[in-house]
Amino acid sequence: MIPIDFLVMVSLTLFLLGATTVLVRRNILVMLMGLELMLNAAVLLFIVYSRVHANLTGHFFALFIFVVAAIEVGLIIAIILNLFKQKRSLLTSSYTSMKE
Amino acid sequence: MQTQGLVYILLFPLIGTFINGFLSFFRNDLKTYFKKNFQWSAEKFSYTTNRISAIVGVLAVTLSFLCGVWYFFELLNLSSENALSYTLLRWIHTGALDLEFSFYFDHLSSIMVLVVTGVGSLIHLYSVGYMHGDPGVSRYFAYLNLFIVAMLMLVLGNNLLVMFIGWEGVGLVSYLLISFWYSDIDKAKAGKKAFIVNRMGDVGFVLGALLLFALFNTMNFSELTQSIEQSAVPVGYITCAALLLFFGACGKSAQIPLYVWLPDAMAGPTPVSALIHAATMVTAGVYMVVRLSPLYFAAPYAMNVIAIIGAATALFAATIGLVQKDIKKILAYSTISQLGFMFLACGVGAPIAAIFHLVTHAFFKACLFLGAGSVIHGMGGEQDITRMGGLKHKMPVTFWTFLIAILAISGFPPFSGFMSKDEILVAAFGTEYGSMALGIIAVIAALFTSLYMFRLFYLTFLGDNRSGHKVYEHVHESPGAMTSVLIILAGLAMIGGFIGIPHLFSFLAFPNLIEEWLEPVVISFPLTRHGETLSPLIMLVSVGMAFLGLLIAYIFYGRKNTYAENLRSLFQTTYQLLWHKYFVDEIYHKLIVRPLYFISERILFNTIEKGGIDWSVDFAGRFSKTISRKSLKLQQGDIQYYLLYMIIGLIIMSVVILWWVQ
Numbered sequence: 157m158i159p160i161d162f163l164v165m166v167s168l169t170l171f172l173l174g175a176t177t178v179l180v181r182r183n184i185l186v187m188l189m190g191l192e193l194m195l196n197a198a199v200l201l202f203i204v205y206s207r208v209h210a211n212l213t214g215h216f217f218a219l220f221i222f223v224v225a226a227i228e229v230g231l232i233i234a235i236i237l238n239l240f241k242q243k244r245s246l247l248t249s250s251y252t253s254m255k256e
Numbered sequence: 257m258q259t260q261g262l263v264y265i266l267l268f269p270l271i272g273t274f275i276n277g278f279l280s281f282f283r284n285d286l287k288t289y290f291k292k293n294f295q296w297s298a299e300k301f302s303y304t305t306n307r308i309s310a311i312v313g314v315l316a317v318t319l320s321f322l323c324g325v326w327y328f329f330e331l332l333n334l335s336s337e338n339a340l341s342y343t344l345l346r347w348i349h350t351g352a353l354d355l356e357f358s359f360y361f362d363h364l365s366s367i368m369v370l371v372v373t374g375v376g377s378l379i380h381l382y383s384v385g386y387m388h389g390d391p392g393v394s395r396y397f398a399y400l401n402l403f404i405v406a407m408l409m410l411v412l413g414n415n416l417l418v419m420f421i422g423w424e425g426v427g428l429v430s431y432l433l434i435s436f437w438y439s440d441i442d443k444a445k446a447g448k449k450a451f452i453v454n455r456m457g458d459v460g461f462v463l464g465a466l467l468l469f470a471l472f473n474t475m476n477f478s479e480l481t482q483s484i485e486q487s488a489v490p491v492g493y494i495t496c497a498a499l500l501l502f503f504g505a506c507g508k509s510a511q512i513p514l515y516v517w518l519p520d521a522m523a524g525p526t527p528v529s530a531l532i533h534a535a536t537m538v539t540a541g542v543y544m545v546v547r548l549s550p551l552y553f554a555a556p557y558a559m560n561v562i563a564i565i566g567a568a569t570a571l572f573a574a575t576i577g578l579v580q581k582d583i584k585k586i587l588a589y590s591t592i593s594q595l596g597f598m599f600l601a602c603g604v605g606a607p608i609a610a611i612f613h614l615v616t617h618a619f620f621k622a623c624l625f626l627g628a629g630s631v632i633h634g635m636g637g638e639q640d641i642t643r644m645g646g647l648k649h650k651m652p653v654t655f656w657t658f659l660i661a662i663l664a665i666s667g668f669p670p671f672s673g674f675m676s677k678d679e680i681l682v683a684a685f686g687t688e689y690g691s692m693a694l695g696i697i698a699v700i701a702a703l704f705t706s707l708y709m710f711r712l713f714y715l716t717f718l719g720d721n722r723s724g725h726k727v728y729e730h731v732h733e734s735p736g737a738m739t740s741v742l743i744i745l746a747g748l749a750m751i752g753g754f755i756g757i758p759h760l761f762s763f764l765a766f767p768n769l770i771e772e773w774l775e776p777v778v779i780s781f782p783l784t785r786h787g788e789t790l791s792p793l794i795m796l797v798s799v800g801m802a803f804l805g806l807l808i809a810y811i812f813y814g815r816k817n818t819y820a821e822n823l824r825s826l827f828q829t830t831y832q833l834l835w836h837k838y839f840v841d842e843i844y845h846k847l848i849v850r851p852l853y854f855i856s857e858r859i860l861f862n863t864i865e866k867g868g869i870d871w872s873v874d875f876a877g878r879f880s881k882t883i884s885r886k887s888l889k890l891q892q893g894d895i896q897y898y899l900l901y902m903i904i905g906l907i908i909m910s911v912v913i914l915w916w917v918q
Contacts, residue, residue: 248894
C-alpha cells in the first residue's frame, strides 16, 4: 500500500508542473497540455481521498471531470484553430490585440 | 371704483416691447420667411418692419399716456385725501413679510406718470425721425418701450420692492441704450460704466430698504409714513436708512460722488439722452426722496446732507459745463447741475419745489437735448460747438425752440424754469433747513447755468460758421417728425411754469396749481418770517443772475473778439482743471478702479483662483491620470501575465484566509 502522503505529493507535483508550464511556455498548445496536467492532478487527488474515506463519491467526480475535460479540450482546440487561422502563429505574444 | 385699468398704463408699452422685441429677435428668420413665401426684397422687408416698429412703439406710449390722463381726471374728481390703487397679485407672503404687487396712483405718482408717458411719447415720435434708416429700429423701440414699462413701475409701485424692480429695470435699459451702437468700443464701455456705477448706488438702495423693513416691518409707502410718524425708533437708525437710500438716489440721479456715469452716457442716441438721461430716469432719485419725504423729515441730519450734496453738485457740474466743447456733454453737466437743484430743494424741506422743477426740467431739458439732436443730425454727426456757429438761418425751427428752452433753463421770467428755480432759491434761503450759504451757492450755480447755456447758444447758432464750407452747405433743418416735437416741447417749456406761480404774485389770484395738487401727499416746510421778507429780493437776484449770465456770454462769445482766449490763457490752471472735469475720472481710476483691478486680478484671480482652486482641481485630474497611466502597464494583453496575476492573487487570498481562519 502506497502511503497517502506520497500520492498527495505526486498530485501536488503534477499540479505545479502544469502551472509552471502554463505560466512559462509561450506556445498555446503546450499551455493547454499544462492545463490538462493540472486537471489530472486534481482528479488524482479526488481518487486518493476517495480511497481514504472508503466511498465512491470521488470516483464519480473523477469520471465527470473526464467527460467535462474531453468536451473542454474539443472546444479549446477549436478556438486555437481559429486563432491560428487569424494570426498564423501559436505564440501567446501574438494574441495581444485586446490590450488598452 | 374701477381701478383695474391702471394695469393698462403699463400693459400697452409692455405689449409694444414684446412686438418690437419679436421683430428684432427673429429678424433674420422673418426675413428669410418673407423672402421665400412672398418674394420680399431686403429693402421692402426692412422698410416694413421699421414702419411697424415705429408705429407700435409710438402708439404703445401714446395709449399709455391717454390712460394716464384718464386716471388723472378720475383722481381729480375724488376728494383730495384719496388715491387709486390696484393690487395685481399677492406677491410675497411669508411670515413677517407680506408684500403685494400693487400700483398706487396718487397725486405725486400721477404727475410722474404724465411726465414720463407724455414726454416719453413725444420723444418716441421724435425718434422715428432721428433713427430713420438705422438697422436696429426694432431693437431701439423695444428698449424704449421697455424703459417706459420699468419707469412706470418705478413711479406706480406702492412699496419699495416694486419700486426696486422698476429702479433696476430703468438701469438695465439705460445700459442697453447707452451701448445701443455696441460695435463702437467706447460706447459699449460707457454703457458698462453707467451700469456699474449705478450698481453701487443700488447697493445703498437695497440696504436702506432692508433697514427700513427691519425697523418698521413694512415696505409699503403709506404704512411706512404712518409708522414713522408714530414710532419711537431712534433717530440714528432713521438717519442711516435715509442716507443709504439717498446714496441709491445719488447713483440713479447722478449726484456727487456717483455722477461720473452721466456725461459718458451721452454715447447713446440723442433721443435716449433726452428721455432717459435728462427728463425721466435720472429724476427717479428725486422722486424716491420726495416719496419718502416723511422719512427724511424725521432725519434732520440726512436732510442737511442732501441739501449740501445737492448744492455742491449744482455748482460743481455748472463750473465744468462752462468750458466743455461737446454739445451733449454740456447738456449732461447741465442736467447734473439741475438735479442738484432738485436735491437741494428736497434737502431744505421743499419737495414740492423739487417736483415742480422736475416737471419743468423735463420739458426744457428734453427740448434742449432734442434740439441738440436736431443740430447733430443737421451737421452730419458733428458735436463740437467750436466747429459750429451760424446755424440760425439754416435751422430756424431748431433755433427758436432752442432759444425758448435756454431762456427757460436760465430762469428768464415768465418761462417755466424761472418759476421752479425761483421757488427752490427761496426755499434754500428761507426755510428752517435752508441757510445763507446754501442760497448763495445756488444763486452762483444759477448764474453759471445762464452763462454756459448762452455760451452754447452763441457758439452754436450765432456768429460765423466754423465748420468749413462743405459741411455748412449740407446743413439742413430736420424732418417734420422732429421739429413738431421740438415745437410742442418749447411750448411746454414756455408755459409749463404757470402750474406753479410764485406766492409773491398771489394778489393776481392765480392759484399755485401744483402746490394745491401735491399738498395732500407731500408736506413742505413753511418759510420762516425771515424768508418771507427776503423772497422778493431773491426773485430779483434770480432774474438778475439770468441777465448777468446772458450779458457775460454776450461779451465773451456774442461779438468778434478774443476775450475768451485771453481769459483762458490768463487762468490756464483753472481752465485745465475745469476742462479735465476736476480730474475726477482720473482720481476714481487711481483710487478705485486700479486697486479693484489689482485685488481682483493679482490677488483673487492669480493667487486664489489660479493658485488655489484651479490648482487643486487640476491636481485631482493630474493625479488620477498619472495613476491610470502607471496602472495601464499591467494590462498589456498577454494572457500569461493575467494568469500570473491571478495566481499571485489566489496565493495572497489563500494566505489571508488561512491566516484568519487560524
